[in-house]
Amino acid sequence: MTTDSPAPTPRIRVAILFGGRSSEHAVSCVTAAGVLGAIDRGKYDVVAIGIAKNGQWVLAGDEVSGWSLAGGALPEVKAGGQSVSLAHLGGGHQLVVQEAAQVPQELGVVDVVFPLLHGPWGEDGTIQGMLELSDTRYVGAGVLASAIGMDKHFMKVVFEAAGLAVGPFIAVTDREWTVNPGRVRDRVSALGFPVFVKPARAGSSMGISKVDSVDGLDAAIAAAREHDLKLVIEAGIVGREIEIAVLEGRGSAAPRVSLPGEVTMMDGTHHAFYDFEAKYVHGDAVTLSCPADMPEVDLARIREQAALAFDAVGAEGLSRVDFFYTAAGDLIINEINTMPGFTPSSMYPQMWAASGLSYRDLIDELVQLALTRKVGLR
Ligand SMILES: Nc1ncnc2c1ncn2[C@@H]1O[C@H](COP(=O)(O)OP(=O)(O)O)[C@@H](O)[C@H]1O
Ligand SMILES: [Mg+2]
Known part of the structure; x- marks a missing residue:
């Protein structure tokens, strides 16, 4: 080794965050498989962090096969084992790994987080707020834009x-539906059928129904309320x-x-x-x-x-x-x-x-x- 050879450029540390608490958990895992397979590993040091459905962050395998849609089974991040957290240690944002009854282990600094999360607690500004609090850079929209x-x-x-x-629509709060469902039915009828009944905050078409007459409305509202108590109902x-x-x-x-x-x-x-x-x-x-x-x-x-x-x-x-x-x-x-x-x-x-x-260049x-x-x- 010659004395004047430049020090190797350290690879940029990218934490891929996926899974999550929303109903789009599996979709997010499949996305992670895609990104893990395409990201330039020569340039980026990738840490895969899965978020289990209960919200626990776990150190996940970064091999693509673990998260692909294989044989129709939906991939899932399992809770348990080593927990990961992003801690604000002495001005830096470090990943810390901890297993029950063990001393926490520092995993090092993260340069940027790529949240591949869809839906509530991921795409809605909450994770983004958490990353803001630790001065961590992340891909995508900030708190307010994500929430909107x-x-x-x-x-x-x-x-x-x-x-x-924007097409004709009404927003229906939980209180309105609980206190005066008759008024909600009237407001919907004024839009004209068919209507689309949607949870205000969901995704991947979860909880959405197309309703052709007032007879189907209550069932559609009940289905949407499984996802969110706030609804948006739109003219088709x-x-x-x-x-x-x-x-x-x-x-x-x-x-x-x-x-x-x-x-x-x-x-x-x-x-x-x-x-x-x-x-x-x-x-x-x-x-x-x-x-x-x-x-x-x-x-x-x-x-x-x-x-x-x-x-x-x-x-x-x-x-x-x-x-x-x-x-x-x-x-x-x-x-x-x-x-x-x-x-x-x-x-x-x-x-x-x-x-x-290309996909690889887009990620970059x-x-x-x-x-x-x-x-x-x-
Ligand atoms: N107002 C509407 N008129 C006609 N089709 C609609 C309307 N709203 C939703 N859809 C249909 O439902 C799908 C899912 O609705 P969307 O609002 O995009 O929900 P998501 O956020 O879950 O993707 C749309 O891609 C479209 O096919
Ligand atoms: Mg859509």
Whole structure:
């Protein structure tokens, strides 16, 4: 070894956080398999941290096979064994591992956390708040943007304020349904059927039903309330489902927008809409295609509106913005997902692949964006 050889650059420590307490636990594990398989291990030292359904953080295996969807069985992070926590030790954020009745072991500093979590306690600002408290950099949206993106009611309020077209809807609180269900039924009937009854804060179509008449309403409300006591009920929109992937710009650059993707339900399936089973179980019930065929003028409008939605909620890193595109050419925004499906075959990475950015490079870009971000108020 020569004396003037440069010291090797230490690899950047990335903690991949996955699993979690929400009903999208298994989906998150499958995403972790994708990211663990694609992330540049030469550049990044990866620590895989699973969050069990009870909320315990455990040191997880970082091999892809452990978290893939194999033979139809849904992967799950099991509680027990070694617990991991992120501690704020003397100004640094260190990972600490502890097993029952053992002395805690320091696992070292983490440069950046990549939360691959969907749904409540992951995509909703709570984990983000915890990371903020320890001055830890992380991929994706901050506390407020995550919380807005999780709540289908406040999301629409923000979109409307930004001048985006939102379909007719009502929000229903627990108190309202408990105290005056008759009034809720009247307000829903005023929207006109069919309606979509949704938990305000869920994901992957969990708890969502399409209701064709007032007779089915109470059952749909009960099903949605299993996920969240706050509901959003929307008039059904007839239109194509077009999605845009948005990626934060570097430095002070504007957000980058992908080509449009389209979700098409296959005819003759029993799915009334893009529900959980169609998303994850019956792969052949839907086709995801990119780029979606649409006139240049509408393409420009939808890309502009997607970037506007990203900025309206104050998103960072990544978001997928979903629209309904009617036969008349109207664009109605459905939602923003601050942590969209992120397996290699999910829409968000697929839309970037079609736009010239590979999955591996996309992961790299997201980690780099997070590393260059300031901690604290920004
Ligand atoms: N107002 C609506 N009109 C027509 N279809 C809808 C409406 N809302 C939801 N859907 C259908 O239900 C799916 C899931 O709803 P969405 O609000 O996107 O929930 P999630 O956040 O769980 O993805 C949509 O992709 C679409 O197929
Ligand atoms: Mg959706």
